[in-house]
Amino acid sequence: MTKLKVGVFLALGIFVLVISVFMLGANKSIFQNSYRISTYFDSVQGLNNGAVVSLAGVKVGNIESIDYDDEKNLVRVVFLLDSNYAKKTKTDSTVEIRTQGALGDKFLYITPGTTGTPIENRGELKSEYGNDIISVLNKRGNESEKIFDTIQNLNKIVKGLADQNKLPSLISKLDQAAGNLNDSSVKIKQALAGNRLEHSMTKMDNILEKIDNGQGTLGALINDRSLHDRLKSLLGAGQKQQQVKSIIKSSVDE
Secondary structure, X not given: OHHHHXXXXXXXXXXXXXXXXXXXXXOOOOXXXXXXXXXXXXOOOOOOOOOEEEEOOEEEEEEEEEEEXXXXXXXXXXXXXXXXXXXXXXXXXXXXXXXXXXXXXXXXXXXXXXXOOEOOOOOEOEEEOOOOHHHXXXXXXXXXXXXXXXXXXXXXXXXHHHHOOOHHHHHHHHHHHHHHHHHHHHHHHXXXXXXXXXXXXXXXXXXXXXXXOOOXXXXXXXXXXXXXXXXXXXXXXXXXXXXXHHHHHHHHHO
């Protein structure tokens, strides 16, 4: 009888030990009260059973099962959510697959909702595509390959120049070209300013030449003495002041 009791206790101890090891390996608590929540993805991207579930960066559970739903043609992911965080997980919360660590471990990331009601046990949350860099690169596919190809090509060009000792020479030439471009810009600005000044002086010379040749009213006033005398005789008559103004205005216009 004593041996039987010892055997029973030993069996129970081994059973508890095995269960404890299993729960610890899956990051689960034996006495934790959890909600069973499901979500659906087009692809789980390497997500595994037992992976961490986090709510705004806080660990709140683990993945229980991953299987394919033939009716929806989607991958169904069921995870256990700590009941203490159920009230913080709203029905409008979203779930996405993210990557963490240098090894690229996958986990579920829950974005808290704002307007929904708290999720209930065996509820379902909407899924979204991950926003981390690895997920974005996986989603873009061909575009990501083009970026990496371009980087590799640039690396080959730089490496080739370095191997041929042409890189220092190229940098020196680029620096020299930038300096020449700056000098040219200054000279162009100076030339434009000089051209404007020369153009203004030319116009002034033309005006003075016309006046000296007696062209226009102002030229006639300066070069024709009789016209000057007639204008002088008009200055004393108040009723002819308008005529004087007209003559002056005409002179300015011409």
